[in-house]
Amino acid sequence: MEAEKKAISLLSKLRNELQTDKPIVPLVEKFVDTDVWNQYLEYQQSLLNEGDGKPRWFHSPWLFVECYMYRRIHEAIIQSPPINDFDVFKESKEQNFFESQESIIALCTHLQELVRTIDDLDENQLKNEFFKFLQISLWGNKCDLSLSGGESSSQKMSIINSLEDLKPFILVNDFEHLWSLLSSCKRTREKASVRVDIILDNAGFELVTDLVLADFLLSSKLATEVHFYGKTIPWFVSDTTVHDFNWLVRQVKHCNHKWMSRCGADWERYIEMGRWVYHDHVFWTLPHEYSAMSQVAPDLYAELQKAHLILFKGDLNYRKLTGDRKWEFTIPFHQALNGFHPAPLCSIRTLKAEIQVGLQPGQGEQLSATDPHWLTTGKYGVFQFDGPL
Numbered sequence: 001m002e003a004e005k006k007a008i009s010l011l012s013k014l015r016n017e018l019q020t021d022k023p024i025v026p027l028v029e030k031f032v033d034t035d036v037w038n039q040y041l042e043y044q045q046s047l048l049n050e051g052d053g054k055p056r057w058f059h060s061p062w063l064f065v066e067c068y069m070y071r072r073i074h075e076a077i078i079q080s081p082p083i084n085d086f087d088v089f090k091e092s093k094e095q096n097f098f099e100s101q102e103s104i105i106a107l108c109t110h111l112q113e114l115v116r117t118i119d120d121l122d123e124n125q126l127k128n129e130f131f132k133f134l135q136i137s138l139w140g141n142k143c144d145l146s147l148s149g150g151e152s153s154s155q156k157m158s159i160i161n162s163l164e165d166l167k168p169f170i171l172v173n174d175f176e177h178l179w180s181l182l183s184s185c186k187r188t189r190e191k192a193s194v195r196v197d198i199i200l201d202n203a204g205f206e207l208v209t210d211l212v213l214a215d216f217l218l219s220s221k222l223a224t225e226v227h228f229y230g231k232t233i234p235w236f237v238s239d240t241t242v243h244d245f246n247w248l249v250r251q252v253k254h255c256n257h258k259w260m261s262r263c264g265a266d267w268e269r270y271i272e273m274g275r276w277v278y279h280d281h282v283f284w285t286l287p288h289e290y291s292a293m294s295q296v297a298p299d300l301y302a303e304l305q306k307a308h309l310i311l312f313k314g315d316l317n318y319r320k321l322t323g324d325r326k327w328e329f330t331i332p333f334h335q336a337l338n339g340f341h342p343a344p345l346c347s348i349r350t351l352k353a354e355i356q357v358g359l360q361p362g363q364g365e366q367l368s369a370t371d372p373h374w375l376t377t378g379k380y381g382v383f384q385f386d387g388p389l
């Protein structure tokens, strides 16, 4: 109880600093990333030459202060032993999973039925199925808990039946590039292994859509191994940690629905066999944009270079890919990536923040005229690809 009281008082102090636009203060508790964070703070400070020269909550880049807020929430917890590994968002992540049960059952059933006949599918049918699983994973990204302020954001309807209706809301669709990349890897068989890396976003329903996609990639032989990347600390409310990942696979396996538990058993086997590999890296919960990765986390960059394709899930990843800058809508994605190119990559993201690149001339303006909130509601999505150099 003493520890809880301490954590709560640190959290109210944080809320007060935020609400009254206090200066952003260095982190104090020693942790693996404390020094890197404080260096970044100094860097932000060096960019300022007005006022008292201190970055403040209302006057600093949103990407930076938003990440900082989640890092400070974590600091309040690690400063309060013995509850120092408590996940403040665990309950809402689990609730999202349970509330989406019916949709999850529908997805697992679809996958299991498909897998049984997958070898009989012709090229075109396989391509259609691949596109379906990608769309499921895309719209799964609507279900984050950060945009809704932690309020329930589960998937109650079966997503598979909505895919056709949602197609007009895909603003950039580079699906053909993904298909030709993976199908040519498979056809030419020049590579013994084909590796797809998925930079995960939210736990709960979205994670199921990602695992179902990853399962399809193996079952269809479009990939031979899938590597996942999650967060090392609770992040943006719903983001996946290793505990969420393992918890979800266990839950799916122990569910008393035949096809759902079959999925869970398959997934556990993939992990045991090393066909699915989960990676942790502290870089994902730093405030840096991804063009800084090769400098700040060269080991992670080198790991990503081993992939034939990297899928970046979600809105925050998109903001970090593009540096969260005020780009023109028509700037090419490749340019906005600012030199970040460990391997061919694709962003799978519903739009929840005011940034979008790579649109056709006039497309953004037209959307603004017809739907003023198109950038932030999660109603629209993209498959945006940056291919081999």
Ligand SMILES: O=P(O)(O)OC[C@@]1(O)O[C@H](CO)[C@@H](O)[C@@H]1O
Pocket: 141, 144, 145, 146, 147, 148, 201, 202, 236, 313, 314, 315, 316, 317, 319, 352, 353
């Ligand atoms: O990365 P995700 O889960 O798709 O979205 C995270 C998000 O909801 O959090 C922020 C708002 O707090 C925005 O960057 C974004 O809309």
Ligand SMILES: [Mn+2]
Pocket: 144, 146, 201, 202, 236, 238, 239, 314, 316
């Ligand atoms: Mn998220």
